[in-house]
Amino acid sequence: MKKISSLFMSIAGLVSVASADEAGPLQIAGAPTVAPYAAAVADMVDGQSDIFIHRTNSHHGMTALCAKGSSIQIAATNRPMLDQERSQCAGEGVEQLVEIELGYDGIVFAQSSKSKHISLTARDIYLAVARQTPRTNSDCVLVPNRRKTWKDVRSDLPKRDILVFGPPNSTGSWNALMELVLKEGARSFPCLAELESRSPSYFTSALDLRRDGMWVDGGENDFAVAHTLRYVRDAIGIFGFAHLSGTSGVEPISFNGVEPSVRTLNSHDYSVTQTLYLYVRADRLAQNENLEEIIATFSRFDAIAPQGRLVRLGLVPSRFSGRRTIISTANGERQVIGAPKQETMAAPVHYAEPRKIPSPSVKPEPAAKPVRVVKAPPAASPPKPVAKTAQIKPADPAPKAKPIAPFPSKPATPPISAAAAETLPRASTSTGHPSAPETRTRAKPECEPSENCAEPSRDGPVTSSIF
Known part of the structure; x- marks a missing residue:
């Protein structure tokens, strides 16, 4: 029976599983934001293999993938691979990696459903969590941030203590938060926007986060942050969208007037998103059929089509979803080897069931398993005698x-x-x-x-x- 496990381990713990047999459980490590999608894909795969998902972060996932003796077969990241990680893989003797682009995932701001609903902007979040902020709107001398409540941030917000659980700076979510939210909030001050190009170091210093307890490093476990909000009423948490739908007692906060949802993510009305990737070693992908099946399922029709399994969780497919690129670890040279099928995203919107029999007008692809697609006899086959006799009228209609x-x-x-x-x-x-x-x-x-x-x-x- 297939077993899906989700574990929380350090990089040392990931490498320590190196003694696992090559034909043993398939193991995925990396960004927690990818974990819900990986779990759904594992459930979709036909087979009896055990699958383990290690929730660490993007860097740990890449390090474990290339470490000698490690049995980690897939690294999940919410950002592209760094040059430092590529060089590290080259030093471990890995010549080629395969990058698979999955799509977009939203980064949400959430709170307890018992709290009064609020709507925040990039400027609000910057003024709440930055360690230093400009003295006035036109005076960019940085002074310590003394704001204690959200009402201190903006007069129409409730008088509620500022407490934000955010991602650590080792994650891709932190990078996306910095680029898409904090920098945008800093640019709302005209003088800081001007200093971004004139004095980049000064602008960067304006992005340092508070150390007085208002900003709390929530760790790399989005699931734990989401559940913490149920018990800390005034807190605001920042994590991946997929963890929002799977946690009761928690509700999203509108950002720049838009509330995160599957609809607003797909329409790109909600702007705080990040790109998700998978990385595998090219030599292992060519030799392991089970690994190939897992990778292919991430971009399967019933996963990323409208109303597909991953789309319902919050993944936003792009025109590059499923694209495979070979990366040389020696020089970073890239070569696209598998472009996604564009006709997949042009499928009817009402399609939702993975096992649904296609309509007569749809011709199944040769690779589809006939035992799962064709469940009825061909249209040209004569009807069974039993069905025919059931339609015969009584011999004596006189009564x-x-x-x-x-x-x-x-x-x-x-x-x-x-x-x-x-x-x-x-x-x-x-x-x-x-x-x-x-x-x-x-x-x-x-x-x-x-x-x-x-x-x-x-x-x-x-x-x-x-x-």
Whole structure:
């Protein structure tokens, strides 16, 4: 039976599993934001292999992938591979890596559903978590940030203590937060926007985060941060969108007037997103069929098509989803070897079921497994005899011409005896269906309710009253 496990390990723990057999469980390590999608893909794969998902971060995933003796077969990242990581892989004797682009994932701001709903902007978040901020809107002398509540940030926000659980600076989520939120908030001050090009070091110093307890490093476990919000009412958490839908008691916060959802992520109305990648060693991918199946499932039709399994979790496919690129670790040279099929994203929007039989107008691809796609006999095959006989009308239709005669609103004739009732045709009902003769006898009693009447039966007389 297939087993899917999610583990939290350090880089030392990842390398320590090196003794695992090459044919043992398939192991994925890296960014926690990829973990929900990896778990869904593992559930979609046909097979009996055990799959382990290690939630660490992008850098640890890449390091474990290339470490000598490591059994990590897939590194999941929420950013492109760094040159330092590529050089490290080259030093470990890995000549080529394969990069697979998955799509986009949203970074959300969330709070307890018991808290009063608020809407924040990039400027609000910058003023809340930056260690130093400009003295005034036009004076860019940086002064220590003394704001304690959100009302200190903006007058129309509630008087609620500032407490933000954010990602550590070792993650891709932190990089996306810095580029898409904090820098945008800093640029809302005209003088800082001007200093970004004139004095980059000064602009960077304006992005340092608070160290007085208002900003808390939430660690690399998005799942834990999401669950913490249920118990810390005033806190705001920052994590991947997929963890939002899987956590009860937590709700999203609107950013720049847009609330994160599958719809706003797909329409790109919600702007705080990051690109997700998978990395595998080229030599292992060519030799391991199970590894190839996992990689292919990430870009399968029922995963990234509209209403696909990963899309329903929050993944936003791009026109490059599923694209494979070989990277030389020696010089960083890149070569695209597998472009995604563009017709996949042009599929009908209503398609949602992984096992759904295609309509007659859709011709299944030769690679599809016929046992899972074709579940009915071909249209040209003759119908089964049983289905045909079920449509034959009774041989004697004469009784159907008098369905109402025995049932006037008032009895036109005296009640008939049980023996006479036996001679009545069984098909004489209001519906004309030959399988419900009791409907006629129950619709109109043959004797008074006080009498002990006998109802005709094929198995013999019935002594009890039908009422």
